[in-house]
Amino acid sequence: MKRKHSIWLSLAATPLLIAACDKDNGNMPQISAASITIENVLDSHPLVESGTFKNNGASPLIMPGESVSFQFAAAKGQALTFATMYGWSNDLFFAPTNPGIKVYQDNGTPIEGDVSSQIRLWDNGTRVNQMPGVSVSHPGTASAAQNVTEVNGTDAQGNSYAAASSLMKVNLHYEGNSTFTLTITNTSGATSNSTPFSPGVWAISYIAGGTLLNPNPLYEAGKPAANGLTNIAEMGDNSILATYLAGQTGIFTPLSPVLVVVYSGSENPIYKTGQKDQGKGLKELAQKGDASNLATYLKTVPGVRDVYVLAAQNTTVLLPKIGSQMGGSVSQSLNVAQGDRIAIATMYGFSNDWFFASKDNGTDAIQKGDISSSIGLFDNGTAINQFPGAGITQFNLSGTPLEESKTIEAVPNPNMFTTLPAIPQIIKVTLN
CATH class of the missing domain: 2.60.40.2130 (F-spondin domain)
Structure with a gap:
């Protein structure tokens, strides 16, 4: 044959x-x-791996100056995505642009080092944004917008934000045999937008025939949040989205x-x-x-x-x-x-x-x-x-x-x- x-x-x-x-x-x-x-x-199942992350200290929040790490495996063409709340906001969250952080060069060489430039700040669209800071009240006033949109300098209410890459440092390290460690460090303390990060979720889609089975496992820009993302963006609660992702993860x-x-x-x-x-x-x-x-x-x-x-x-x-x-x-x-x-x-x-x-x-x-x-x-x-x-x-x-x-x-x-x-x-x- x-x-x-x-x-x-x-x-x-x-x-x-x-x-x-x-x-x-x-x-x-x-x-x-x-x-x-x-x-x-x-x-x-469309997702090969998924999981959660949080600070393992007395508080699950990742405060300015603190870091969290987790390991994952990936093949060429696959990408890592994650989401965590901008804690001192009404409904903002950090996430890479879809389909996620690229972890290999086109020639198959693992990517290592600072990949913070791939991170963005997003507005979940479900709450009217107050001035970010410790005094933000939760859950806040419901918004008519409803769709996820990128916060690019200012939000819909005119509040200002530093670039996501200055608030959060994300580093990739290749451990060998297709295994990586991702480290997220809260660097917001040195900016005008100091904030904790909430416990988060992460996921990787299978790739078949060169196509990712789910290129948008956490959110889609221009569409309403779903499957528990709102709980992360509004309250820092990753449990519902984590449960959903676990059901999408398997063989x-x-x-x-x-x-x-x-x-x-x-x-x-x-x-x-x-x-x-x-x-x-x-x-x-x-x-x-x-x-x-x-x-x-x-x-x-x-x-x-x-x-x-x-x-x-x-x-x-x-x-x-x-x-x-x-x-x-x-x-x-x-x-x-x-x-x-x-x-x-x-x-x-x-x-x-x-x-x-x-x-x-x-x-x-x-x-x-x-x-x-x-x-x-x-x-x-x-x-x-x-x-x-x-x-x-x-x-x-x-x-x-x-x-x-x-x-x-x-x-x-x-x-x-x-x-x-x-x-x-x-x-x-x-x-x-």
């Missing part, structure tokens, strides 16, 4: 033809018709074209845990979603009768559920006999080298029904792992995997990066 050179996640990719090879294994008595269906049933991953093997014997021909990758094509499947080399090899293995590589129509990859759109699905008719086994393999697309595969020695080919419980998630051990969906060296996020050489092992859950849904909530496999 010919593989496209461009990233296989592109939604405009030309459909790949289902490839199959029938291998003559001699006389196979009692051949019967069957079929296999593989579905991406993941109920996906998003496509599955690569699915390798299906019909075989006989006592061992799964695709892989074996506890052993290193054998250089037969599994590495290319696990790192790039390209099953062609492995399929070619398997056609030569004794006991293997049929090999298929199943690609989704229109998208090639099996996309997860996105809103009301169902996830991708592929099916294949099979000829099976007593004693035959079936095994599959497909890449966890937004990883460095994770792959879903049939556990142990596959599944009895004449079994019927849902066999999703027979599928496991494995680390191929050939690429250094990063946060799934936020790794600068992940192939399907325009990266080049960093090589390592470890044995193939099951991916723990929870793992060092995140907690995944149960495997049958990601991939469903049915035999009929």
Whole structure:
């Protein structure tokens, strides 16, 4: 099967033809018709990470001269956004312009140092602004404006403000392996707009096919605030927006074209845990979603009768559920006999080298029904792992995997990066 050179996640990719090879294994008595269906049933989320920040001292407020820090992971093209209240105001908040702070240069080099110039001061639009300062009364008078607008020197009532970048210093530090630390320092004490900052929220959107799934996770200029942002802007209460963001944060991953093997014997021909990758094509499947080399090899293995590589129509990859759109699905008719086994393999697309595969020695080919419980998630051990969906060296996020050489092992859950849904909530496999 010919593989496209461009990233296989592109939604405009030309459909790949289902490839199959029938291998003559001699006389196979009692051949019967069957079929296999593989579905991406993941109920996906648009945000790869989100969280909160506050002062860890006696007060959660970040006073002039104080700093807070938090860590996050990101891939090229992703951006970090956050929001925190200008405390001595009626409903002003600090946030980067959408989609957020850029953390990599176009060539993939991490950005470090002062990124304060990307921060702006915003008016939530829900309260009439009083002169900023400690005497501001809350909640204040309701405003008819209602839309979020940038405060550029003065607000709608004519009150003056120093530039956001002089009130707040924001610094990026790269920790390695796609991980950054962001530090927010309150520098307003040296200006005419001294103010505390409230506890805040932060978020990072997934990027798929070069497009952010949610480029405006916290606010949109010119539109009313939503999902709890008003609670931050008016009262410094980050709890409601944090809860909303947590519900938008989770797993998003496509599955690569699915390798299906019909075989006989006592061992799964695709892989074996506890052993290193054998250089037969599994590495290319696990790192790039390209099953062609492995399929070619398997056609030569004794006991293997049929090999298929199943690609989704229109998208090639099996996309997860996105809103009301169902996830991708592929099916294949099979000829099976007593004693035959079936095994599959497909890449966890937004990883460095994770792959879903049939556990142990596959599944009895004449079994019927849902066999999703027979599928496991494995680390191929050939690429250094990063946060799934936020790794600068992940192939399907325009990266080049960093090589390592470890044995193939099951991916723990929870793992060092995140907690995944149960495997049958990601991939469903049915035999009929």
